Amino acid sequence: MKKLFLAACAVMAIFQFVACTGAFAQERVGNAKSGATESTYKNYEGSMNNPFNIISVAPASQFHIAIEPGKQEIVTGRQTNVNNYATGFPGGAIITAKNTNLTINVTSTIDTVTSMHWHGLKVVNDQDGPFTPIQPGGSAAFQFSLAEAGTFWYHPHHRPILPQLNSGMYAPFIVKETYDTAYAGDYILMLDDWALSPEGTIDDRYTIAHMEIVGSVETVNKRTGEAIYPVELKKGEIVKLRFINASTAQLHTLHLDGHEFTVTHLDGHPLTSSFTTRTITLFPGERADVELKGIHNSGTFYIVNERNFGMRIPVVYTGAGRDMQSPFVPPQMKAFPGIADKAVDLTYVLASRMSRGGGGRMGGGRGMMGGRGSGGMRMEWTINGLAHPNIPPTRVNVGQVYKIRFVNNDRMMMTQTSHPMHIHGEHFLVVSVNGTPPPSEMWLDTVEIPIGQYVDVAIRFDNPGTWMMHCHIIDHEDNGMLTVIIAE
Numbered sequence: 001m002k003k004l005f006l007a008a009c010a011v012m013a014i015f016q017f018v019a020c021t022g023a024f025a026q027e028r029v030g031n032a033k034s035g036a037t038e039s040t041y042k043n044y045e046g047s048m049n050n051p052f053n054i055i056s057v058a059p060a061s062q063f064h065i066a067i068e069p070g071k072q073e074i075v076t077g078r079q080t081n082v083n084n085y086a087t088g089f090p091g092g093a094i095i096t097a098k099n100t101n102l103t104i105n106v107t108s109t110i111d112t113v114t115s116m117h118w119h120g121l122k123v124v125n126d127q128d129g130p131f132t133p134i135q136p137g138g139s140a141a142f143q144f145s146l147a148e149a150g151t152f153w154y155h156p157h158h159r160p161i162l163p164q165l166n167s168g169m170y171a172p173f174i175v176k177e178t179y180d181t182a183y184a185g186d187y188i189l190m191l192d193d194w195a196l197s198p199e200g201t202i203d204d205r206y207t208i209a210h211m212e213i214v215g216s217v218e219t220v221n222k223r224t225g226e227a228i229y230p231v232e233l234k235k236g237e238i239v240k241l242r243f244i245n246a247s248t249a250q251l252h253t254l255h256l257d258g259h260e261f262t263v264t265h266l267d268g269h270p271l272t273s274s275f276t277t278r279t280i281t282l283f284p285g286e287r288a289d290v291e292l293k294g295i296h297n298s299g300t301f302y303i304v305n306e307r308n309f310g311m312r313i314p315v316v317y318t319g320a321g322r323d324m325q326s327p328f329v330p331p332q333m334k335a336f337p338g339i340a341d342k343a344v345d346l347t348y349v350l351a352s353r354m355s356r357g358g359g360g361r362m363g364g365g366r367g368m369m370g371g372r373g374s375g376g377m378r379m380e381w382t383i384n385g386l387a388h389p390n391i392p393p394t395r396v397n398v399g400q401v402y403k404i405r406f407v408n409n410d411r412m413m414m415t416q417t418s419h420p421m422h423i424h425g426e427h428f429l430v431v432s433v434n435g436t437p438p439p440s441e442m443w444l445d446t447v448e449i450p451i452g453q454y455v456d457v458a459i460r461f462d463n464p465g466t467w468m469m470h471c472h473i474i475d476h477e478d479n480g481m482l483t484v485i486i487a488e
């Protein structure tokens with residue numbers, strides 16, 4: 001649930017604040033299906049081992065990420081050609097702890113240039129990755145230490161990013177908190193959607209929406225439907241679920257009939273007060289850590305999203321356990337003093353337009369008409385009326401607090417959507433959505449800017465460097481909605 005959106009959803013839950021949901025979301029939420037059934041769990045009987053339950057995985061400090069071509073059985077019986085991150089941990093995960101001297105060596109054997117980006121991590125500029133191309137057969141090395149625990153992820157940042165992300169290049173980056181081991185389980189649930197042909201080939205023609213790159217097969221940890229690993233739960237026990245939305249355009253609204261989720265973290269950042277909700281909405285790039293408490297002794301229930309494209313996470317009850325209290329420790333408040341009354345320093349107006357696309361489409365995105373070929377028209381997504389690379393950089397002073405206003409002024413009816421804006425290098429404080437502050441202090445690295453609304457955030461860059469800021473709908477990013485903030 002992205003920050004803002006998550007925030008907005010929190011607000012919705014508490015204040016019936018409904019304006020946060022864009023048409024894009026409403027359309028999908030309106031189709032929500034009831035996914036919970038009380039049936040006997042069959043597929044994993046005798047085999048409850050879920051490798052994405054990392055409760056007993058010890059944090060490590062040295063990693064080798066092999067970027068390599070591979071096969072993935074997304075549709076049963078079909079092999080899909082993908083590109084993978086392989087670390088020896090499930091799904092290419094990095095699992096570490098805070099204040100650890102991390103060494104990450106990366107090698108690549110895929111046939112395109114790529115780069116790394118540690119989404120949501122606060123690192124010094126030259127360790128962020130986007131400006132370090134990794135050639136086919138090449139390598140890169142990273143070293144940093146993280147002051148904050150949380151649920152993050154990593155993915156390529158070499159433009160066009162869309163085809164790389166769509167080929168499966170994404171993985172969890174988990175920085176464990178000491179109290180995480182107190183949960184009855186600690187599950188990574190990485191959400192995605194794929195445009196797949198019936199033969200299992202990644203194929204742009206098998207998208208389900210006009211103007212977005214939206215797939216028809218939805219996955220959790222790159223498995224769909226019956227193949228999705230179960231979450232095991234006992235009555236009274238509390239498990240931690242780490243949801244990560246790796247979709248390039250699709251948002252996911254999750255629910256589990258008869259159950260509530262207690263949200264402890266958004267975008268990896270702990271909330272000063274957790275809150276309870278029945279649904280979790282995540283925009284692309286966003287994460288939510290939630291607690292799920294067991295309320296039954298037996299039966300299988302399913303966490304589902306608003307569609308019926310295979311995202312169906314079994315929650316399997318296996319008896320009665322101890323009655324647990326939440327181990328979550330809320331952090332101290334650290335909001336910038338007086339931020340609500342501070343004047344806006346920087347305004348970014350987000351929009352889109354048709355543009356004469358000399359070279360046809362960029363970034364593997366779908367040009368609206370004409371596609372490849374000279375002279376065709378294509379979609380362009382803009383910030384303050386300009387598209388990358390024509391957007392001038394913003395210059396800020398290191399250590400100074402800036403209030404940023406994002407305005408979603410997108411009036412292209414066909415493509416109108418929320419824009420989940422992401423900033424590299426720093427977390428930001430959500431000050432307000434259309435003037436309404438979130439119910440509690442909220443730090444994010446990606447925030448939904450709803451259609452026709454504005455969102456104010458406050459940010460202070462502690463590290464100098466050139467930091468990217470872009471929409472996390474990757475087609476928008478690849479086609480113009482990207483700029484940089486230079487902190488010096």
Ligand SMILES: [Cu+2]
Pocket residue numbers: 381418419420471472473476477481
């Ligand atoms: Cu966007």
